[in-house]
Amino acid sequence: MKGTTRRVIMVLGAVALALAAESGSPAVGQERQVVEVVAERFTFTPSEIRVPVGTTLELRVRSDDTMHGFRIVGANVNVAVPKRRQGEAVVLFDATEVGRYRFECSRLCGAGHNFMRGEIVVVDR
């Protein structure tokens, strides 16, 4: 019985690892940096996120009021940020090239909607 339990745990562990790899976990040797971002009319905090090149950036974006959108311009990323206390959006961004990448709210959220912008700054190591 004990052996069966151990085998089940090993199989489940392998499946979990395979699923994690499938869902875009960083390549071997690539660092992951997690940043929590709060969206609120009409700011993202922080609005500037600096990462070294070669990092996989995991952005966990939550709203403090209405539904916002989180779009990284030119990166094919555009997700809904759920309303307050209704979850978070998780965005993975591979910082493969040095540069500045603009992000913004992509859902009209009020009079100051166009102020909701920020930047991911990918810097040399």
Place this chain on the structure above:
Amino acid sequence: MPNSKSADSNGGRFLSALALIVALVVTPSLGRAQESESPDADSSSSSSDSAPSTGPVSGYMDFHYNNREREDGVLDFHRFVLLFSHSFTDRLRFVAELELEHAVVSNETDGELELEQAYVDFLISRSFNVRAGMLLAPVGIINERHEPPVFHGVERPFVDTVIIPTTWFDTGVGLHGELRGGFRYRAYAMAPLDATGFSAEEGIREGRQKGAQSNAGSLAATGRLEYVGTPGLVLGTSFWSGDAGFRDLRLDAGVTMVEFDGRFKLGELEARGQYAHGFLDGMGDLNASRQRVTGVSPNVAEEIRGFYLEGSYFLSPRPAPREVAVFLRYENFDTQYRMPAGYQPLKEFDRDAWVVGLTYFPDPDIAVKLDYTVLRNQSSVIDAPNAINVGLGWWF
């Protein structure tokens, strides 16, 4: 009670209105609650397929029941606001806000149809962008951030009504952007205020030209600098400075306003405060001039000022429809703070108010509001009426 309307009668009507609003709002919210309890429904992943649904139109609405002491209660569909946006390109965007106030526009009502915003943004860089069209003056907490679910109390704060004339908008052009260290700015040139609309009771409020063939002989400068670099904290300061005497060539009038504000959130607690001070030049001459024309001096002050402090608390950190916040706000505002030589202040316009109430959120975008306002003034003759207010406001 010195008047014939009994408190019982008003209270009964108030409870009926409250029951109606709660019935309308709570019933549909229950279905919504069941949807949001699905464990995985809230998470999103990075895919363009999951882009948020953005309808062609957004907006907000504000429906109020106001019952001032010794008066009949009033049901008012205060604001019906539609927002439109369009992106010509990633860097060229249009936003407009069209507002119908008090439901009907006619000679017999106070209704107004106003174009409060309609501008094109030329988004050039993070720190430097150009905006032109119908703009909101970037002054104070509420003027640029006035959707009903983002502030407590049925009506906007008094300071944001009679000291800062929210919603303060006019035609103009300017710059905005974000600087290093969590600072960002707006700097606009806008059509000036018209001093002939100033009054003892409402300060500069009726001096807004509202972009209706606004006189632009001399543009006003306005701007705001704010710090948003720390989660939960916003600190801001803003100003307005411009001539206001263009209707009368003999009048050398102008307005300078400075303002400071802050908002701070810690867990379920939020505190906010604001101070605004207006310096009105040439008001002695304005009062004399208006008296010659109309026979009555408007008794406009040469300084107006107001401040408020507000604390609020979410009673339980639960998702809607179980979100309830309580709040308490103290306001002090005086539109007769300093008078020109030869004019006496009207003490009924040196006012303060305690506003206590709650906001229930059946959804984060819907606010059911209830408050009680104790309004006082420095006059020994004229009473300031207290009020019970119930409101339903929503953003979509």
